[in-house]
Amino acid sequence: MATGSPPDVAAAVLELASSRPATCGGTRVVCVDGPAGSGKTTLASALAGRTGAQVVHMDDLMEGWDGLAGTGPQLSSVLEPLAAGEPGSYRQFNWHLGRFDRLVDVPVADWLVIEGVGSGNPAVAGLVTALVWVEADDELRLARGMERDGPDMEPQWRQFMLDERNLFHSHRTRDRADVHVDGTGARPPVLRP
Numbered sequence: 001m002a003t004g005s006p007p008d009v010a011a012a013v014l015e016l017a018s019s020r021p022a023t024c025g026g027t028r029v030v031c032v033d034g035p036a037g038s039g040k041t042t043l044a045s046a047l048a049g050r051t052g053a054q055v056v057h058m059d060d061l062m063e064g065w066d067g068l069a070g071t072g073p074q075l076s077s078v079l080e081p082l083a084a085g086e087p088g089s090y091r092q093f094n095w096h097l098g099r100f101d102r103l104v105d106v107p108v109a110d111w112l113v114i115e116g117v118g119s120g121n122p123a124v125a126g127l128v129t130a131l132v133w134v135e136a137d138d139e140l141r142l143a144r145g146m147e148r149d150g151p152d153m154e155p156q157w158r159q160f161m162l163d164e165r166n167l168f169h170s171h172r173t174r175d176r177a178d179v180h181v182d183g184t185g186a187r188p189p190v191l192r193p
Helices: 006-018 040-051 068-083 122-127 138-149 151-171
Strands: 028-033 054-057 088-094 099-106 111-115 130-135 179-182
Touching: 006 028, 006 040, 006 130, 006 179, 028 040, 040 054, 040 111, 040 130, 054 099, 068 088, 068 111, 068 122, 068 151, 138 151
Parallel strands: 028 111, 028 130, 054 111, 130 179
Antiparallel strands: 088 099
């Protein structure tokens, strides 16, 4: 089994997803969900590197720190057209300007990776080939966030951690995930049948 390093986890996830039929038209969709700072982007990059998939980042779909609730329609605008064999798209949020400022196309392809908090939204569950849950403890996640965004962002991070906890509880994301990944790499991934 995988050792827990990102390439090994990616291999395990792709083996699972490849064993299943495409769920979104001809596209296999892998959603990498879990709390902020847990290691989702690293895994998504490894998956994209092995498949050539476009990566859609949930940070681009949410309207700032308070935008978790509005991502469902954005996910639908990506996946529903793909399911019909047409290109999808989404509005990309510009965090510096504080507004959506461009439309990003998502072409029909064999693989698509969606990563970020809320990517496993139950509203699109029927279009997802494999749902991956990545987790790490709060202290590590907050430290990673402060390293990336700076210490001035700690209040936003702490509120977001509460918001995402509520979202995960309501979506039951961890319970529905096909694969559980330790975001520290200390344990191998756990695949559910």
